[in-house]
Amino acid sequence: MSRVAVYPGTFDPVTNGHLDLAERGLRHFDRLVIAVLGNEEKRPLFSVDERIELLHEATHGWSGIEIESFDGLLVHFARRVGAQVILRGIRAASDFEYEMQMAMMNRKLEPELETVFLVPSEAYSYVSSRLVREVAKLGGEADRLVPPNVARALNAKLSRG
Ligand code: PNS
Numbered sequence: 001m002s003r004v005a006v007y008p009g010t011f012d013p014v015t016n017g018h019l020d021l022a023e024r025g026l027r028h029f030d031r032l033v034i035a036v037l038g039n040e041e042k043r044p045l046f047s048v049d050e051r052i053e054l055l056h057e058a059t060h061g062w063s064g065i066e067i068e069s070f071d072g073l074l075v076h077f078a079r080r081v082g083a084q085v086i087l088r089g090i091r092a093a094s095d096f097e098y099e100m101q102m103a104m105m106n107r108k109l110e111p112e113l114e115t116v117f118l119v120p121s122e123a124y125s126y127v128s129s130r131l132v133r134e135v136a137k138l139g140g141e142a143d144r145l146v147p148p149n150v151a152r153a154l155n156a157k158l159s160r161g
Contacts, residue, residue, distance in 0.1 A: 002030040005085040005116065006078045008070070010037050011051045012044040013150045014058055015132055017124030021089040024118050026064050033081050034059075038069040045133050045157060058147040075110035086115045091125045 005025055011018060011034070025032045034055055038048045046054065048069045055067045070077040078086060086106060088099055103115035127145050136142045136154040143151040 004031045004083040005029040005087040006033045006035050006083040007087040008035040008074050012129050013046055014055050015127050015129055015146050017120045017127040020120045020124055021118055025087045032065050034067045035077055036069045038071045054150050057149040075106055075113055078113055088117055089120050090117045
């Protein structure tokens with residue numbers, strides 16, 4: 001049986017930390033489905049189509065990776081794509097409480113689905129999409145924290161290109 005994991009998130013935008021985690025995930029799973037939350041209530045900087053495009057560009061040539069959007073419950077999406085595992089990253093203790101709550105809720109909803117946590121490289125332990133957006137909005141350089149296509153997209157979006 002092929003091992004399938006879903007790696008869900010908002011990815012607004014994808015960072016080098018996300019890519020590091022996805023690469024680590026691919027070492028353990030045959031298929032890794034990156035699931036981009038479509039919910040526009042979070043008022044994302046990038047539309048879901050833009051976030052998916054940025055992920056496609058950033059993972060170009062990777063094998064075993066798929067990128068899709070989802071709405072509604074993650075466990076329903078996971079079942080639809082045949083995943084046995086939800087993959088999430090934990091950067092620091094501060095991530096733990098939120099991640100634990102989500103993992104428990106998802107287990108309550110779908111006991112067969114396991115949440116697996118991986119730890120990204122320490123080089124990215126402080127990187128988050130929220131801080132990347134903030135730094136870029138305030139005129140700082142987000143490169144090296146995000147792939148080059150995302151740095152360009154941030155510049156273009158914030159009219160500094
Ligand atoms: O990158 P994020 O924003 O921390 O990702 C959060 C995400 C998308 C994983 C989470 O909000 C989610 O799974 N949303 C789907 C709705 C859902 O299934 N909620 C119940 C489980 S807690």
